[in-house]
Amino acid sequence: MSDRHQHDHAHSHAHAHDHEHQHAGHSHAAEAPAHDACCSGHEHAHEALQSAIAMPTSRKQARLSGASEEAVFFIQKMDCPTEEKLIRERLTNMNGIGALEFNLIQRELTVQHQLPSIAPIVATLKALDMLPAVKSDSLDSSAGGADGAAAQAVAYRIPTRKWVLLGLAGVAALGSEVIAWSSGDERSLAVIALSLLAIALGGLGTLKKGWIALRNFSLNMNFLMSLAVIGAAVIGQWPEAAVVIVLFTLAEMIEALSLDKARNAIAGLMAMSPDVATVRDPSGSSGSNGSGWSSMPAAKVPLDAEVRVAPGERVPLDGVILNGSTSINQAPITGESIPVSKQAGDQVFAGTINEQGAFEFRVTAVQGDSTLARIVKSVQQAQGQRAPTQRFVDQFARYYIPAVVLIALLVAALPPLLAGAPFYPWLYKALVLLVIACPCALVISTPVTIVSGLAAAARHGILIKGGVYLEQGRKLKALALDKTGTLTFGKPVVTDLIVLDEGRHDSAGQALLMAQAAALATRSDHPVSRAIAQHWQTQQTQQTQQPAAIQVPKALEAEDFEALSGRGVKARIAAQDFYLGNHRLVHELGMCSPQLEARLQVLEKQGKTTTLLCRDQRVELLIAVADTVRPSSKEAVADLRALGVHVVMLTGDNPHTAQAIAAEVAIEDARGDQLPENKLDAVKTLNRQHGDVGMVGDGINDAPALAQAQIGFAMGAAGTDTALETADVALMDDDLRKIPDFIRLSRKTHAVLTQNIGIALGIKAVFMVLALAGMSSLWMAVFADMGASLLVVFNGLRLVRALPAK
Numbered sequence: 001m002s003d004r005h006q007h008d009h010a011h012s013h014a015h016a017h018d019h020e021h022q023h024a025g026h027s028h029a030a031e032a033p034a035h036d037a038c039c040s041g042h043e044h045a046h047e048a049l050q051s052a053i054a055m056p057t058s059r060k061q062a063r064l065s066g067a068s069e070e071a072v073f074f075i076q077k078m079d080c081p082t083e084e085k086l087i088r089e090r091l092t093n094m095n096g097i098g099a100l101e102f103n104l105i106q107r108e109l110t111v112q113h114q115l116p117s118i119a120p121i122v123a124t125l126k127a128l129d130m131l132p133a134v135k136s137d138s139l140d141s142s143a144g145g146a147d148g149a150a151a152q153a154v155a156y157r158i159p160t161r162k163w164v165l166l167g168l169a170g171v172a173a174l175g176s177e178v179i180a181w182s183s184g185d186e187r188s189l190a191v192i193a194l195s196l197l198a199i200a201l202g203g204l205g206t207l208k209k210g211w212i213a214l215r216n217f218s219l220n221m222n223f224l225m226s227l228a229v230i231g232a233a234v235i236g237q238w239p240e241a242a243v244v245i246v247l248f249t250l251a252e253m254i255e256a257l258s259l260d261k262a263r264n265a266i267a268g269l270m271a272m273s274p275d276v277a278t279v280r281d282p283s284g285s286s287g288s289n290g291s292g293w294s295s296m297p298a299a300k301v302p303l304d305a306e307v308r309v310a311p312g313e314r315v316p317l318d319g320v321i322l323n324g325s326t327s328i329n330q331a332p333i334t335g336e337s338i339p340v341s342k343q344a345g346d347q348v349f350a351g352t353i354n355e356q357g358a359f360e361f362r363v364t365a366v367q368g369d370s371t372l373a374r375i376v377k378s379v380q381q382a383q384g385q386r387a388p389t390q391r392f393v394d395q396f397a398r399y400y401i402p403a404v405v406l407i408a409l410l411v412a413a414l415p416p417l418l419a420g421a422p423f424y425p426w427l428y429k430a431l432v433l434l435v436i437a438c439p440c441a442l443v444i445s446t447p448v449t450i451v452s453g454l455a456a457a458a459r460h461g462i463l464i465k466g467g468v469y470l471e472q473g474r475k476l477k478a479l480a481l482d483k484t485g486t487l488t489f490g491k492p493v494v495t496d497l498i499v500l501d502e503g504r505h506d507s508a509g510q511a512l513l514m515a516q517a518a519a520l521a522t523r524s525d526h527p528v529s530r531a532i533a534q535h536w537q538t539q540q541t542q543q544t545q546q547p548a549a550i551q552v553p554k555a556l557e558a559e560d561f562e563a564l565s566g567r568g569v570k571a572r573i574a575a576q577d578f579y580l581g582n583h584r585l586v587h588e589l590g591m592c593s594p595q596l597e598a599r600l601q602v603l604e605k606q607g608k609t610t611t612l613l614c615r616d617q618r619v620e621l622l623i624a625v626a627d628t629v630r631p632s633s634k635e636a637v638a639d640l641r642a643l644g645v646h647v648v649m650l651t652g653d654n655p656h657t658a659q660a661i662a663a664e665v666a667i668e669d670a671r672g673d674q675l676p677e678n679k680l681d682a683v684k685t686l687n688r689q690h691g692d693v694g695m696v697g698d699g700i701n702d703a704p705a706l707a708q709a710q711i712g713f714a715m716g717a718a719g720t721d722t723a724l725e726t727a728d729v730a731l732m733d734d735d736l737r738k739i740p741d742f743i744r745l746s747r748k749t750h751a752v753l754t755q756n757i758g759i760a761l762g763i764k765a766v767f768m769v770l771a772l773a774g775m776s777s778l779w780m781a782v783f784a785d786m787g788a789s790l791l792v793v794f795n796g797l798r799l800v801r802a803l804p805a806k
């Protein structure tokens with residue numbers, strides 16, 4: 001539907017081109033409506049739309065320019081922002097390395113580079129003790145693959161061995177503490193031996209990482225912890241050193257586990273799609289049970305296979321229904337659990353639930369390409385990009401650590417040197433400060449929150465293409481909507497047919513006019529044209545059933561077809577020039593008259609869209625079509641207004657119709673006759689007057705405005721590839737009420753982010769004071785750090801359930 005304008009241009013030469021899509025490797029069958037009378041222009045139109053709406057995403061592309069190769073590594077040890085910093089510092093200094101993208105939650109690193117091979121990158125990572133596994137490499141297509149994915153799933157788990165070692169270390173640390181306490185001697189052989197044992201069992205990893213950090217001049221928390229532990233040992237606090245390192249290792253493991261939870265929020269989306277499909281055997285009869293059907297892993301089902309779904313089952317793959325009818329709960333895709341009825345020719349989506357009938361469908365996308373799979377991929381990508389708050393936090397951490405380390409140095413040095421205070425107590429305070437300097441809770445809180453928000457949205461049928469938009473949504477002050485297909489269903493029907501100078505035409509002549517209008521209309525994909533073509537076709541079938549009636553002309557062939565954007569279409573039939581279009585077109589052609597305008601107004605004020613057929617410099621026929629407003633639109637508009645968003649309708653249709661439709665959904669600001677450049681200007685002006693602007697649109701005529709808006713929304717994304725890929729925020733169905741939901745989610749996300757930053761910094765501040773006052777021990781500081789990390793992670797995860805289930 002979104003491609004309709006371009007379609008007109010593409011038509012005459014569409015056959016000369018190959019129809020391969022370059023971008024996503026999906027099947028065309030999924031997007032070509034089965035009942036579309038002429039669909040040969042689709043591929044072109046999609047590409048045009050792609051490039052037209054691609055503008056907002058070009059920011060992302062620009063960042064990666066220059067580096068042409070890309071490799072993705074899975075790094076099991078990269079589960080904390082500390083590691084990220086270390087890797088970033090090392091890799092950015094290498095030649096030929098472009099952008100780096102870290103995904104801590106997936107533990108993936110994407111490197112854009114210009115190197116002849118990835119060997120130097122692997123070597124660098126290995127030198128940092130990061131042991132990378134290559135997931136994909138643009139220089140070597142055989143790298144990575146399915147085995148890698150399985151290995152990765154295993155690698156997320158913390159091995160039992162590690163837990164056991166840590167348990168033993170804990171016992172040893174506790175033992176040394178108990179002995180030291182009961183004997184009153186912190187430096188006895190038994191205490192030191194047990195402490196060393198605890199450090200060896202539980203802390204070697206940290207010490208090693210600390211050493212690597214030191215060698216790379218990177219002040220990270222492994223380094224800080226190592227320093228604190230060594231410092232504690234040096235001043236003879238052996239049990240303390242042991243307890244601290246054990247607690248710290250425990251904290252790291254718990255943190256890794258909580259990140260797993262965040263990752264599962266996304267993976268859980270994919271789990272909704274069943275693993276097995278019932279597929280018709282290609283040969284017809286050689287099925288394992290003789291019935292012609294057999295079970296098969298969904299991942300192995302090829303394109304165009306026929307799959308059967310029983311009542312109560314989940315649909316295993318994307319496809320088009322061949323026969324049978326049913327109602328399907330599409331909540332996994334659209335977030336809307338009211339069942340949708342489906343017949344032959346309708347699209348079904350992997351993961352949705354077949355509530356009633358049995359049906360068979362033809363597979364239109366392999367499992368990895370299903371709408372659900374693409375949603376999951378998109379969410380994963382989105383969380384890989386840094387949201388603004390995360391960037392701020394990272395920036396903050398960059399200064400925070402050195403600052404606290406400096407304070408620690410001063411605390412250790414100044415009082416003893418200047419005031420002759422005893423050395424060890426102040427050194428101990430400095431060590432506590434080093435522990436407090438660890439910013440893990442702060443740094444981890446943002447990505448966890450953002451991921452939870454993105455996952456919550458995806459479950460609700462809202463696909464957000466980046467943390468940026470999730471954070472920005474709350475700032476939307478104005479929302480521009482187009483009319484056709486957004487506020488209305490976009491499926492108008494013909495309501496009035498008026499032959500303008502009736503006296504001049506007999507009934508056969510009048511029928512001919514309608515046939516001529518239809519001949520032009522069938523060539524276009526615009527909803528108005530479609531309605532006209534549709535109307536004529538039904539008329540045709542009715543006529544053939546009553547042969548006695550007037551002779552209706554056979555379909556006429558239109559030549560030299562041309563689409564006139566925002567106006568209508570133009571073509572020649574039997575050497576005569578024809579125009580089919582709106583008032584603007586007729587006016588510009590100089591064929592308008594006050595009488596005509598009066599007649600148009602009457603219809604337009606009823607909310608109908610008027611179209612005129614001109615032949616030989618005369619307006620001959622007036623066709624009015626009416627579209628139905630979606631019931632959800634009015635509610636959405638009211639909801640948006642309650643949120644303080646100024647709602648504006650921008651439509652290419654005439655102002656009277658615009659007003660009439662706007663009145664139905666209670667929009668006060670409705671602007672008609674909007675050409676693409678007018679829509680663009682309108683968005684700019686709104687931006688100046690109100691602040692951040694969102695735009696919902698579906699046509700080529702909306703593309704510039706969509707690109708200009710801070711957030712571009714697309715609706716009905718489940719059925720179309722382009723909307724899914726190009727919008728900033730894609731609503732999986734056509735329910736505008738998802739936009740206020742999105743804004744609310746954005747507000748909640750912001751609240752949680754602020755809380756988390758407050759918690760993380762607040763706890764640090766408290767312990768900073770306690771440490772200076774000599775009231776905090778090392779292990780208390782580590783404990784507080786762990787507590788803060790857990791608190792922010794769980795606070796962030798709360799967001800997964802932020803949107804009410806429907």
Ligand SMILES: Nc1ncnc2c1ncn2[C@@H]1O[C@H](COP(=O)(O)OP(=O)(O)OP(=O)(O)O)[C@@H](O)[C@H]1O
Nearest residue numbers: 482483484524526528529566567568582651652653
């Ligand atoms: N191919 C066409 N056939 C018939 N009428 C057309 C065609 N193209 C444009 N028009 C006329 O021009 C008007 C403006 O078209 P345009 O595509 O800019 O906006 P629209 O689709 O009507 O509305 P919106 O901007 O809300 O999506 C339409 O309302 C219609 O009257």
Ligand SMILES: [Cu+]
Nearest residue numbers: 587592593597
């Ligand atoms: Cu006019």
